[in-house]
Amino acid sequence: MSVRYIDEFRDGTLARTLAERIRTEARPERRYHLMEFCGGHTHAIFRYGVPDLLPENVRLIHGPGCPVCVLPIPRVAHALQLALDHRVVLCTYADLLRVPGPERETLLKAKAGGGDVRMVYSASDALAIARAAPDRQVVFFAIGFETTTPPTAVVLKQAKALGLANFTVHCNHVLTPPALAGLLDSPDAQVPGALPLDGFIGPAHVSAVIGSRPFEPHVERYRRPLVIAGFEPLDVMQAILMLIRQLNEGRCQVENEYTRVVTRDGNVKAQALMAEVFELRERFEWRGLGELPASALRIREKYAGFDAERRFTLADTHATDNKACECPDVLRGLKQPTECKLFATVCRPDNPIGACMVSSEGACAAYYTFGRARERRHVPA
């Protein structure tokens, strides 16, 4: 039974045709190590079995583009403090509930322990909860890349217009282009050939908001081609073919496979909204990548009254990730999930240790859930 506008992008016959073309055009003597930046791509790649359709020398490396995965422990600690110490109604997206904070505490456990943690599907759900419960402090714990940022801006404006005294936002919105730069600026990337990344599959929904233009300086500077692709498996296959062609021809450009949604300038209205409500943080910690300059947003002074970080006293914890965790190298494409000692032994989707295992879009979680049969060295008991 078909679902319009979706099945067209998952067609098996077209996939085989594209796979054939990729096999023909990929030169056997060279390697094509392509990073899909977004968790959405990682998910699609595994869910539809894209790697099975690619030749050996075309390898997909799973990047840091899962907003839940890259949220550092001190920020999760803030969420826990808000729920447990400040006794607020903490509203957030479901992905976050299982992310481990300090001492493996999670919001799911905090909820079981009496914290009022609510799973919402949109920022406006959180606002509705605040309006319905004027006697409770309601905090929307905002996470996500440029995709989920405009809706957060909208509710901040609405809260201000309504003069809501019991609603604030804890802002953890992060930016895609600085993360891309951070990845390529890392020490490994300075050694020629050390960072095995030949090109990027660029984000889909993020690019719908910011457009393709912000990626141009990075492609220029780091000499790696980037093709923006939709989240359907045929989009991914088409982008892979486009990257192979760029690499074969020695080109290095930003190309757009996702023309049905993405333009060069993006959604100008959404950008203006974001600029009005948010400003750049000087630096922000990313789980697995460390501190990256100008890579995240905070709430502007004009909306200070709706900023949970200003309203509530929140302690900064200095918990660190497990030392054996190879997430930093997995995120940079230096290691495969299976090369980590923790993978599928102690670190599993039901007991995530590192960033890449916490959300279904994380590289390790996707590999664990969908790809393990391919690699049978690490099988759980």
Next chain:
Amino acid sequence: MTAIKRAYPRPLDLKTGRVDLSHGSGGRAMAQLIEELFETHFDNPWLAQRNDQACFAVDAGRMVMTTDGFVISPLFFPGGDIGSLAVHGTINDVAMAGARPLYLAVGMILEEGFPLGELALIVRSMADAAKAAGVAIVTGDTKVVERGKGDGVFITTTGVGVVPPGVEISATRARPGDAVLLSGSIGDHGVAVLSKRESLSFETELLSDSAALHGLVAAMVEAVPGIHAMRDPTRGGLAALLNEIARESRVGIVVREDAIPVSTPVRGACELLGLDPLYVANEGKLAAFCAPEDAGRLLAAMRAHPLGREAAIIGEVIDDPDGFVQMHTSFGGNRIVDWLAGEQLPRIC
């Protein structure tokens, strides 16, 4: 009867009345609730004897017994309610052994303040479901908990049934080479319930597939008495079922995505919510494992029954010490169909 009824000054107020603590106290209010609601609707000779247990004769042979708790929210959903679900769920658990369900027992935990009118709807729905299935609710229990200590109504049902001679169905008996059959489309119940959740409500014409499967099972067992394994994919969906059978039988399973029926509304809703239909609950479907030479006959028997019209052979059992469940995707690749980690949560981007 007339003399007893006169003991209550007024009949139960189903319009505005609410459950209060006296309905569980063992006094007259409780007797009235049982008499006017449960006995009236469930209406059978065992219950009418008003013993603390039901006494019945059974044929010689093997019996099955099962119990299940129902705590669903919302209590009423498109295509059913907690009452019909509590009857179907337990009948199905009995039937998955190839057994013919005979009797049900029911335990109701009511929260103080719950509207009597809604309780009457639930009890009527249980009675209708049991009657349609030809299974009597022969004994029961009612408790009332204080407001805030329950979620309206919790129901536990226990069922017994008899297994026909020669039938031996168990989750441990799937063998490499076995065909995997599914009785119909997946995900309908879970999506129908989700559509009515307060935080989510969306418009759909979809109904829960909640149904008693023992009629279908009887037809299947008659066609192929040697069915190896059978289970209904409730919580955790088809994915959990396949992983359970793989684990219990120590085998691997390979299914084909394009053979698994999923209705358009379910696919649409799952797309929107970021859910995978493989993990969404069903209440009126089953999967069966049988020897490859029996598969054609079993499929024909399933398709001839109204609850198995869409039945399909979706895959096969393979030898695999790792017990992986794999799926050939319609796209042309392969993926693992793993256990769910925690609850299936929607993705944000």
